[in-house]
Amino acid sequence: QVQLQESGPGLVKPSGTLSLTCAVSGGSISSNNWWNWVRQPPGKGLEWIGEIYHSGRTYYNPSLKSRVTMSVDKSKNQFSLNLSSVTAADTAVYYCARERDSGAAFDIWGQGTVVTVSS
Amino acid sequence: DIVMTQSPDSLAVSLGERATINCKSSQSVLYSSNNKNYLAWYQQKPGQPPKLLIYWASTRESGVPDRFSGSGSGTDFTLTISSLQAEDVAVYYCQQYYSTPIFTFGPGTKVDI
Numbered sequence: 001q002v003q004l005q006e007s008g009p010g011l012v013k014p015s016g017t018l019s020l021t022c023a024v025s026g027g028s029i030s031s032n033n034w035w036n037w038v039r040q041p042p043g044k045g046l047e048w049i050g051e052i053y054h055s056g057r058t059y060y061n062p063s064l065k066s067r068v069t070m071s072v073d074k075s076k077n078q079f080s081l082n083l084s085s086v087t088a089a090d091t092a093v094y095y096c097a098r099e100r101d102s103g104a105a106f107d108i109w110g111q112g113t114v115v116t117v118s119s
Numbered sequence: 120d121i122v123m124t125q126s127p128d129s130l131a132v133s134l135g136e137r138a139t140i141n142c143k144s145s146q147s148v149l150y151s152s153n154n155k156n157y158l159a160w161y162q163q164k165p166g167q168p169p170k171l172l173i174y175w176a177s178t179r180e181s182g183v184p185d186r187f188s189g190s191g192s193g194t195d196f197t198l199t200i201s202s203l204q205a206e207d208v209a210v211y212y213c214q215q216y217y218s219t220p221i222f223t224f225g226p227g228t229k230v231d232i
Contacts, residue, residue: 034220038169046161046169046212048222059220062120095168103219105159107180109168 002027004096004110012090012117018083022096022110029077030054034099036106037070037081039092047092051099052079086117121145121218123225125211131231138200140228142213147193150217157217160189160198163227164209172211173198200230208232 008020022035029035037049050060052070060068069082083090093114097106122145132138148157156176161169171180173189176196186201200207213225 036222045227046214046224048224051220061221097168100174103157103216105171105174105214105216106161106169107171107174109170112168 002098002108004098004108006094006096006110006113008094008113008115010114010116012086012115013119014087014117016086016117018081018086018090018094018115018117020081020094020096020113020115021078022080023076023078025077029072029079030074032101034102035072035079036097036099038095038097038106038109039090040095040112041089041092049081049083049094088117091115091117120221121148121215121223123213123215123223125213125225125228127228128226129229129231132200132203134205134232135202138203138207138230140198140211140230142191142196142198142225144194144196144215144217148215148217149193156192156196157215157219158189158191158196159214159216160187161212161214161224162207162209163212169212203230203232205232 003025005023012018034051036051052058067084072079093112095112096110098108100107124143126141158176160173163169177189188199210227212227
């Protein structure tokens with residue numbers, strides 16, 4: 001049973017870079033799946049951030065593309081998110097999620113990690 | 120971009136009664152080559168991540184109770200809870216994956232008793 005677990009700093013200063021990691025257990029990140037990041041501001045809905053394949057191929061939400069970088073570490077079976085030039089608007093719960101097949105729904109989600117942007 | 124809307128924003132249903140949530144996409148999410156609607160439904164309880172309920176608009180995820188059903192095609196979709204249980208109190212989101220690799224979610228519908 002594949003499980004996902006997010007980790008990273010819970011507090012980031014404005015203008016800084018948010019860095020999160022999603023560890024994949026019970027399966028391989030090199031499986032035929034895309035790996036996604038989704039965020040949820042307090043009391044609001046879900047926003048897709050982007051996705052990455054184990055080859056390193058990425059796709060990002062156009063609204064965040066200029067600030068987002070994703071990477072894969074196959075040796076550690078994990079993938080990462082960097083979001084630069086953060087503001088208070090980036091305060092959210094950040095989830096990682098597995099896309100079941102290419103171009104499919106998200107069938108497995110991490111528990112989420114709260115990131116607050118504040119000085 | 121495909122914009123997803125949901126109605127109502129919230130609803131209150133008595134235990135054992137039917138709950139109906141609507142989702143509309145700004146353009147069709149029906150892929151003609153395979154006749155599949157690229158639409159999913161998720162349930163999110165407080166403090167928890169979203170949980171996949173329905174994919175391909177009407178296919179129930181393994182382990183999801185059969186009181187949950189999805190219907191619709193093209194641009195108009197419905198999630199129905201046939202007999203609301205206390206544990207169904209949650210926010211429900213629709214999501215399109217037609218425009219993959221760009222995904223969009225609806226704003227959510229809150230279901231209460």
